Amino acid sequence: MVKGYAQQDFIRKNYPNIIIVDVDDVKSGLKKVADGEIYGFIDGLDAVTYFLKEHFLGQLKVSGKFDQRRELGIGVRSDQPALLTIMDKLVHNLSQEKIATVIDSNNSIKYIETFDYRLLGWAALLIVLIVACFWYRQNILNKLNKNLNAQIEEKTKALRELNESLELKIKERTEKIEHSKELLRDVAYKDNLTDTFNRHYLIEQSRLFFKTAQELNEPLSVLLIDIDHFKKVNDDFGHITGDKILKYFVKCIQEALRVDDLFARYGGEEFVILLPKAGLEESITVAEKLRSKIEKHPYLSNRLNCYINVTISIGVSEYAIDDTLESLIEKADIALYKAKEKGRNQVQSNI
Helix, strand or coil: CECCCCCHHHHHHHCCCCCCCCECCHHHHHHHHHCCCCCCCCCCHHHHHHHHHHHCCCCCCCCCCCCCCCCCCCCCCCCCHHHHHHHHHHHHHCCHHHHHHHHHHHCCCCCCCCCCHHHHHHHHHHHHHHHHHHHHHHHHHHHHHHHHHHHHHHHHHHHHHHHHHHHHHHHHHHHHHHHHHHHHHHHHHECCCCCCECHHHHHHHHHHHHHHHHHCCCCEEEEEEEECCHHHHHHHHCHHHHHHHHHHHHHHHHHHCCCCCEEEEEECCEEEEEEECCCHHHHHHHHHHHHHHHHHCCEEECCCCEEECCCEEEEEEECCCCCCHHHHHHHHHHHHHHHHHCCCCCEEECC
16 A cells, blocks of 8 residues: 555554555555565555556456545645635536546446356366266276285285295395405405404505594594514514414504504504594503503413513604605604614604
8 A cells, every 4th residue: 555545544454464565656556566576456446547557457457445435535735725716616516427427437447346157167067077087086996906905915925935935045145245255354454364454454444544634633643563673583482483472462452452543464573553533642652551561461482381571662653734644654664763773662753
């Protein structure tokens, strides 16, 4: 409705569900209706008729009316009092027939209340036909479903018996395949002597460790462990005893590590441990505990009936941006070399 329209109070009182949107004038209100911005526009029939004919012919139509009627008058400017007398005489001299003629000639667009009973009849007939077709279709489908259900039940029973037999065979075959896969994984990723992970597995898994450290900005350290004078152990006690010492060493280290730590044989008597979420200081502490444990627990040889003392040297390095497994181990190797130069059986870092 036009802002300030006198009938707004009447609309709000008698039609509380109508949401009134204010517009500046009749034309802008009708344009909003034409553009789909508002649902409808309310104003006097003669004003609306004029703008429909001038600007919106064929686009909009009068679709309803209110029962309230009002008397129309003519207003004049207060600084032109002569007009008031002239207009007043004009209005009073007009007959009702003349007024009706003027209104009829102006309101060429009429609002006609009609109800299309033919359309209602066709709609009812269409509904009846749809319901009849649906009922007929359902009838046929019900009969077909009964026959199909009986056939399906028969086939299902036979298939169930066949499936049970197949499932048993598949289960047996799957178990064999899984067992074979485990054996292949062990061959590919496990060191056949110590049963710990090998270098191939270390390289593959390290990618995940490095990615996590980079994305979450978490510390990551590596320990490079070397069994001191292991060649001398083999020379003095034989390779069989040397192999047993390697297995014993691996067992001692595994008992002291966390679940998330990765322990692998790097080659010969060298081993690598990846410590996720551990900085340099924490890693040095871990390395010292491992070194002390090996030193305090010599290997007991039942064959030789004696204890064999074993010590280890450890090089520690911490992950830095752009480090790779190779560069990180290389830094730890420098630290390990430092530990060997200083007399072995100790922990050194690359810093």
